[in-house]
Amino acid sequence: MKILVVDGAGGSIGQQIVARLRKNLSEKVEILVLGTNAIAVSNMMRAGANRGASGENAFRVTVPEADIIIGPVSIMVPNSFMGELTLVMAEYLSLSKAKKILLPMSQPHIDLVGTNNLPLPHLMDETIRLVKAELSENKIGQAGEVRESVRN
Numbered sequence: 001m002k003i004l005v006v007d008g009a010g011g012s013i014g015q016q017i018v019a020r021l022r023k024n025l026s027e028k029v030e031i032l033v034l035g036t037n038a039i040a041v042s043n044m045m046r047a048g049a050n051r052g053a054s055g056e057n058a059f060r061v062t063v064p065e066a067d068i069i070i071g072p073v074s075i076m077v078p079n080s081f082m083g084e085l086t087l088v089m090a091e092y093l094s095l096s097k098a099k100k101i102l103l104p105m106s107q108p109h110i111d112l113v114g115t116n117n118l119p120l121p122h123l124m125d126e127t128i129r130l131v132k133a134e135l136s137e138n139k140i141g142q143a144g145e146v147r148e149s150v151r152n
Contacts, residue, residue, distance in 0.1 A: 001135060004032045004066035005049065006093065008074075008081030011040030013103065015047045016124055017070055022048035024128050029135075034062055036084035059092045066098040068134055070127060072105040073112065101130045 003021060007014025014033060021031055033052035035041035041052040053062065063069070074080035076094050078087040093100075103123045104115040118126075 001067050001138070002030045002032055002065050003068045003070065003131065004034060004062065004098070005044060006034045006069065006071035006075045007040050007044060008036035008084045009040060011035050011043035013072055013105065013120070014040060014044040016120070017127060018044050018047035018049050020124050020128050021070075021131065024132070025135075032062055032066065034059055036081050036089070056086055056088045059089045063092040063096050063098075066096065067138070068101060068131060069093060069096060069098045070101045070131070071103070073102040074105060074110075076100075076102065077110065099134050101127055101134075103127065 003025075005014045005017050005021070007017075011033075014035070018031055018033060021029070030051075031049045033041055033044035033049040035044060035052065035054045038054050041054045045052045069075075071093075075085060076090055078085065078090040080090075103120075104112045105123075
């Protein structure tokens with residue numbers, strides 16, 4: 001199972017997500033990170049990601065590997081992060097068949113309706129809950145291995 005965390009700017013949201021994933025999931029679950037810049041990637045790597053990169057080509061190569069994509073909703077919006085997230089990056093992410101878990105962090109020009117204005121720590125808790133549910137639904141154990149019932 002490969003979880004991809006995407007963030008931009010300083011990568012602080014992605015860094016917190018990676019740290020919580022690493023704390024709550026087995027080391028066998030691979031955490032990949034993509035950033036809109038090297039600082040975001042560096043901060044997410046420091047939190048415990050297995051691999052990370054930035055740039056459009058990194059998005060092209062890495063996004064198809066992901067089973068789950070996590071990040072703020074702005075990763076689906078071209079030119080978000082003050083223009084750091086390109087149209088091509090947003091396209092790779094939005095067209096991916098991976099399960100997407102998006103935090104409802106609004107952009108200056110986007111208002112999200114129907115979402116609770118929860119503090120970031122609560123959003124992170126909900127993110128971890130959804131990842132665990134997805135791992136369970138896909139018959140992946142906490143150790144990140146395929147259960148015997150799936151192999152037979």
